[in-house]
Amino acid sequence: MKKSVITIAVATTVGLGTIFGGVTVKTEAESISGLKGEQTKIQDQRSNIKADINSANDKINTLQRQQADVKSEKKRLDFAIDDTTDKINDKTEKVKSTKAEVAKLQAETKVIKERIQKRNVLLKERARSYQENGGMVSYLDVLMGSTSFNDFIDRANAVATIVQADQEILEQHEADKKELLEKQTRVETNLASLQKMLVDLKNMNQQLSAQKKEKEKLLASLKDQEEEAHEGMLDMQEREQILAAQEAAIKRSIQNERERQAREAAQAKSNQSKSGSSGTSSTSSGSSASSSAPKVSSGSFTRPAPGVITSTFGARGGSFHYGFDIAKPGDNVPIVAAADGEVYVSHYSSSYGNVVYILHNINGQTYTTVYAHMRRSLVGAGATVKKGQQIGVMGNTGDSRGQHLHFELYKGRWQYHAAINPSGIVPL
Ligand SMILES: [Zn+2]
Known part of the structure; x- marks a missing residue:
């Protein structure tokens, strides 16, 4: 745009010589065609600048669209962050309750282990007393001391029951212990997987936050670019305004020149003796x-x-x-x-x-x-x-x-x- 203006400045110098009461060197036809040429050049400049304004507008629209896209991506990230944060809270709660469960199971196992130990001690003591008293002999004594067959059966059953009961209790304890330990292992495995999930979620949240930050940075830069484009456009609009005013001034000059020429022609026709005098009306x-x-x-x-x-x-x-x-x-x-x-x-x-x-x-x-x-x-x-x-x-x-x-x-x-x-x- 800038290059074409220079030629106009030269044309102006020549064209306006007549309007401002300067010495008329050019013929009348030439002065008007000069102004018209100048007007055409300004019109060209105006259409160039209008094209520039349009492309600046396009650029602004594109930047605004890009900003809308980034905003919706940011919104999506916000939702995802909210979602993972909810999940983190949920898993944290679950880890807490699972840890409590593990502690409870550990306490229960401890109790049963103690019971088994006590029972073992008891059985060992009993076994020792059997040995000291001749072991099965004392059972036999019990059996031999029976007064009748029925009594013998009762006594025999009683002995068998006592031995079996001891064994059954111990077996039950062992089974309980096994079950508790299995349960504990299951819960501990569950805890480990919960803790891993929590770590994954926290990592994901970090990644999402980083992405969000990036989008915010991009948005800020797009905003800056839009502002810049907008300022550039305002600048161009101002130049366009001045060019429009210049064109209007040239139109006025053409009109003035025509009127002056008409006046001169009329004067020359009506009064041969007088020479044209009034040029500009200031x-x-x-x-x-x-x-x-x-x-x-x-x-x-x-x-x-x-x-x-x-x-x-x-x-x-x-x-x-x-x-x-x-x-x-x-x-x-x-x-x-x-x-x-x-x-x-x-x-x-x-x-x-x-x-x-x-x-x-x-x-x-x-x-x-x-x-x-x-x-x-x-x-x-x-x-x-x-x-x-x-x-x-x-x-x-x-x-x-x-x-x-x-x-x-x-x-x-x-x-x-x-x-x-x-x-x-x-x-x-
Ligand atoms: Zn100044």
Whole structure:
């Protein structure tokens, strides 16, 4: 976009010579076709910038879609994290109860082991007493001491029962012990698998959280990219606005030129003796400049505002300052046109705030001056202004820190980032 602008600036210089009361060198047909050519070039630029705006819009839409996708993935991860957290809590509870069960079984086994030990001691003691007393002999004594056969049977059964009972109790104890130990083994195996599950779940949760963090990072970067694209688009929209205003100014110039030519033709026809005189119709200043307006210089340019220079043209902290800053406190600090000219933009911009663009023709050279951050503008597009005429009030609108005038100068028409150093041209 930037390259094509340069040719326009040259065309402007030639084309506008007639409108601003300069010497008419070109023929009338040439002056209008020059303006028309200029208009076509601006239209081309506008369609280029519109295409750029469209592609920026597409990019923003894509970034927004990507953000929506990432957000839904993040939501899915949130659900998964909630789910594993629930499971972790559940398994932790189960591990706790299983551990209690293991402890209970261990206690029960201990009890039964003690019982077995006691029974063993008892049986050993009994066996020892059998041996000491002749073992089975004493049983025999018991049996021999029977008074009758029936008594013998009873006594024999009693002895057998006692021996069997001892054995059965011991066997039962052993069986209980075995069962308890088996149960304990089962529960311990269960505990081990629960603990492994818990570890797995915790690992999974960690992984999910890491993924979520990654998504959050991605989302933040997408947001940054969208903001950047948005800022770029605002910048382009602003340029488009200025180009539209330039086109409108050229249309007005064509109209003025046609009217002037018609007037000249009519005058030449109706009055042969008189020669054409009135060219441009410039409204006289009607200057409302307050007492604090700067003294109007005698040259082509004058200082655009009273106050101190707070920033000059050039590199400024990593960026480039395309103008001069003049600051003065007060509610009604006047800003004046730096030279005679035509206002072709007077609007509000997010960066420049209330801003006025004036086109000048100084000895055949076209210049553009820009007055930014004004509290308010007093002129509209199409207005003709005189050097030193108040065009606005100093302010702090747009991207501005503190009340000041940001003043820019261009050779030719406004071009993106093509402002020149006004020092030496405009008395500052
Ligand atoms: Zn500035």
